[in-house]
Amino acid sequence: MTDWEPKIVSFLCNWCSYGAADLAGVSRMQYPANIRVVRIPCTGRMSPKFALAALREGADAVWVSG
Amino acid sequence: MKNLLELMGVEPDRIHFSWISSAESTKFVQVVNEIAEKVKALGPNRHFVKQEAKVA
Amino acid sequence: MITYSNKIKEIAKRLLKECRAEMVIGFRKGSIPMMNEPCFVRTDEQADDLVWDSHCGINLANYLTSRDEKIAIVAKGCDSRNIVNHIVENKINREQLYIIGVPCQGMVDKRKILAQTEGEVLQITETENGQITVKSANGEKTFSKSDVIQQNCSVCIQPNPVLYDEMVADPVQGQTDIDQFADVRALEAMSTEEKRAYFDELLAPCIRCYACRNACPLCYCPTCFVDESKPQWLGKSQDIMDIKTFHFLRAYHCAGRCTDCGACERACPVGINMRILTKKLNKDCLDLYDWQAGMSIDKRPALDVYQTNDPEKFIK
Numbered sequence: 001m002t003d004w005e006p007k008i009v010s011f012l013c014n015w016c017s018y019g020a021a022d023l024a025g026v027s028r029m030q031y032p033a034n035i036r037v038v039r040i041p042c043t044g045r046m047s048p049k050f051a052l053a054a055l056r057e058g059a060d061a062v063w064v065s066g
Numbered sequence: 067m068k069n070l071l072e073l074m075g076v077e078p079d080r081i082h083f084s085w086i087s088s089a090e091s092t093k094f095v096q097v098v099n100e101i102a103e104k105v106k107a108l109g110p111n112r113h114f115v116k117q118e119a120k121v122a
Numbered sequence: 123m124i125t126y127s128n129k130i131k132e133i134a135k136r137l138l139k140e141c142r143a144e145m146v147i148g149f150r151k152g153s154i155p156m157m158n159e160p161c162f163v164r165t166d167e168q169a170d171d172l173v174w175d176s177h178c179g180i181n182l183a184n185y186l187t188s189r190d191e192k193i194a195i196v197a198k199g200c201d202s203r204n205i206v207n208h209i210v211e212n213k214i215n216r217e218q219l220y221i222i223g224v225p226c227q228g229m230v231d232k233r234k235i236l237a238q239t240e241g242e243v244l245q246i247t248e249t250e251n252g253q254i255t256v257k258s259a260n261g262e263k264t265f266s267k268s269d270v271i272q273q274n275c276s277v278c279i280q281p282n283p284v285l286y287d288e289m290v291a292d293p294v295q296g297q298t299d300i301d302q303f304a305d306v307r308a309l310e311a312m313s314t315e316e317k318r319a320y321f322d323e324l325l326a327p328c329i330r331c332y333a334c335r336n337a338c339p340l341c342y343c344p345t346c347f348v349d350e351s352k353p354q355w356l357g358k359s360q361d362i363m364d365i366k367t368f369h370f371l372r373a374y375h376c377a378g379r380c381t382d383c384g385a386c387e388r389a390c391p392v393g394i395n396m397r398i399l400t401k402k403l404n405k406d407c408l409d410l411y412d413w414q415a416g417m418s419i420d421k422r423p424a425l426d427v428y429q430t431n432d433p434e435k436f437i438k
Contacts, residue, residue, distance in 0.1 A: 006105040019088025024095050031095045032102035048374050049347060049355050051081060052367050056356075061105040063082040065097070084438035097438055 006060035010035045011050060013043045017065035035063065042066075079104045080111060123248060126174040126224060129290040130196055133222050134169040143194035143220050147182050148172045155246045156232040160185060172196075174290075176248055179229040179272060181385040183207070183339040186214045193219055198226035200383035202283035203416025204339040207379055209285075210419060213342065223286030225294040228267070228275035229384070230254065233393055235270050239263060274384035274397060277302045284417055303405045305398060321366065327392040328365045330358075334396055335372060337389035340379050347371055373399035378407045378425045381416045 012018040018039050024031060036059075040046060043066035051062045082104075084097050134146040146163040150171035153159075158177045162185075163169050174196070182195055183204030193214075197205055202221060208214045236243065241259030248254045252267040268276075277300050282293040312320065332348065335341045347355050348368060356367040373396070380400040387397050407413040410433050413424035 004110060006102065006108075006110070008101060008105055016088055017084070017086045017094060020086045020091050020094035023088065023091035027091055029091060029095045031098040034102045034105070035098055048371060052370060053353070053355060055080070055111065056363060056367060058111065060108070060111045061080045061082065061101065063084070063101055065082075065084040065086055082438065083436050100438075 006034050007058070008035045008061045008063055009054040009059040010037050010063040010065065011040050011043075011046055012037055013066045014039055014041050016043075079108055123175045123250070126290050127172065130172050130174055130222060130224075131169050133288060133290065134163055134172055134194065135166055137194045137220060138163070138166060138169065142192070144191040146172070146194040146196070146222075147185055148196040148222075149174065149178045149180075149182075152177075155243050156230065156235065174224060176228070176230040176254070176267065177232070177246075179384065179388050180337070181339045181383045184337065184385070186219075187339075187342040188213055189218070191218070194222060195219060196222045196224060197283050197286065198224045199278065199280040199282055199284070200226075200381050202285050203280060203381040204383060206285055206416040206419050207340065207381070210416075210421075210423065211379075216419065220288075221283065221286045223283035223289040225283075225289065225291055226275075226278075226281045227252075227294055228271040228278065228281070229388075230267065230270050231272040231388075235265065238265070238270075272384050272388065273395075274382050274387070276300075278382075279414075280381075280417075285419065303401060306402050306405050309398065309402075322362060324394060324398070325362065325365045325369060325396075328360075328369070328394055329392060330360065330365060330368065331391060333389040333391060334386035334394075337385040338376070339383070339385065340376050341372075343375075347375075369396055369399060372396075373403060376400050377403040378411075378413060378423045379415050380404055 012021060018037070021037060043064065046064055051064070054062050082101050086094050086097065130148060134148065137143045137146060144164065146169065148161060148163060149158040150161040151158060151173055156177045158173065158175070158180070160180055160182060161168070161171055163172060178198070181201055181204055182197065183201050186193065186195065186205065186208050195201070195205070202223065205214075205219065205221060209216050235254075235256055239256050239258045243256055243258050245257040246254065248267065254265045254267050254270065256263050256265065279296065279300070279302065281296050283289070309317065309320065335346060335348075355371070357364045380403065382397065382401060382404060384397065387393075387395055390396065404414070407415070407424050411424035415423065
């Protein structure tokens with residue numbers, strides 16, 4: 001398990017963090033490849049169900065960002 | 067949300083909230099780094115996962 | 123208690139006669155002792171069935187969801203808080219309701235009595251001074267009511283209705299210096315591992331009958347998340363993870379709304395104390411937002427409003 005890498009399910013708001021992620025991408029910034037992005041139309045779309053579903057399906061962590 | 071998950075025995079570092087504007091790509095990178103590190107330190111999530119049904 | 127019952131009957135008859143209500147929701151004796159059932163009174167004769175004693179634990183607010191007739195309802199403290207909830211959530215109009223307030227002295231936990239009684243319970247009587255006599259197949263036994271009261275009643279902060287049109291008796295003295303959340307604090311102090319073990323054990327007997335959901339006056343979604351199949355949020359199995367997910371989400375749906383009426387625990391056929399989850403959320407609402415559900419029809423719920431001083435420490 002030494003080469004284990006966590007999977008972090010990230011719920012990013014289309015207008016905020018998703019934009020930031022996009023900008024980070026076009027700016028060629030380096031960041032860990034552990035995040036799996038789910039784009040949501042707004043952080044208001046977030047529901048506790050999503051977080052639980054992610055954890056249940058084996059995500060190592062959940063990150064919600066607006 | 068976080069408080070109750072914690073109460074049910076999920077490590078607090080398994081769930082994160084943040085607020086990043088679309089212009090803050092540096093903050094985005096910072097937060098990703100921070101979270102990835104914390105989760106790596108925790109190790110894999112073994113407990114709050116639904117195990118596949120075992121077929122005898 | 124007899125005086126309460128008589129007063130309720132009298133009020134019910136008067137309201138029906140004056141057409142102030144088309145239906146009176148109250149309790150009548152169940153077919154076995156300690157199991158009073160809800161009844162819906164529409165005629166004078168039916169009104170004679172109405173009773174009140176220490177076994178009226180079911181939360182009658184459950185039967186108000188989206189009704190459109192004029193209803194009179196018998197309500198103790200927690201019922202009235204749930205009625206307030208219903209009004210705030212636009213599930214019923216205040217004008218439709220005539221609330222018959224009952225000052226409550228706590229409800230008896232039938233499990234506590236059954237655990238201490240041998241043989242089938244045949245009859246149960248109580249006196250005004252808080253003595254409960256149980257006649258069973260093997261003899262007779264007397265309890266002090268305070269020993270067999272429901273746990274949530276023993277930490278009740280609102281025994282008198284918060285909203286009523288008429289009271290059947292003078293308000294009772296509420297408890298003031300009680301620690302509502304002692305059990306939650308004890309659990310919070312545990313380590314992650316201990317908490318996990320605690321919930322594994324607590325929820326292991328759950329058979330997912332959803333009685334807690336059905337008894338809860340807050341649970342009125344047309345389709346419950348447990349029945350949704352696209353996407354399916356949780357499996358139908360007895361897997362501990364499915365059980366945990368169910369209880370977690372059920373509790374979360376009650377955040378800032380639960381009045382700790384104890385209907386869920388009372389309805390549970392295997393006696394799980396799932397109230398610990400909702401109580402934790404109640405405690406958080408009180409600590410973070412200074413909010414207690416169902417206290418006033420003029421205030422919006424904590425999770426319904428944004429204030430600039432809302433705590434946001436958890437956000438990076």
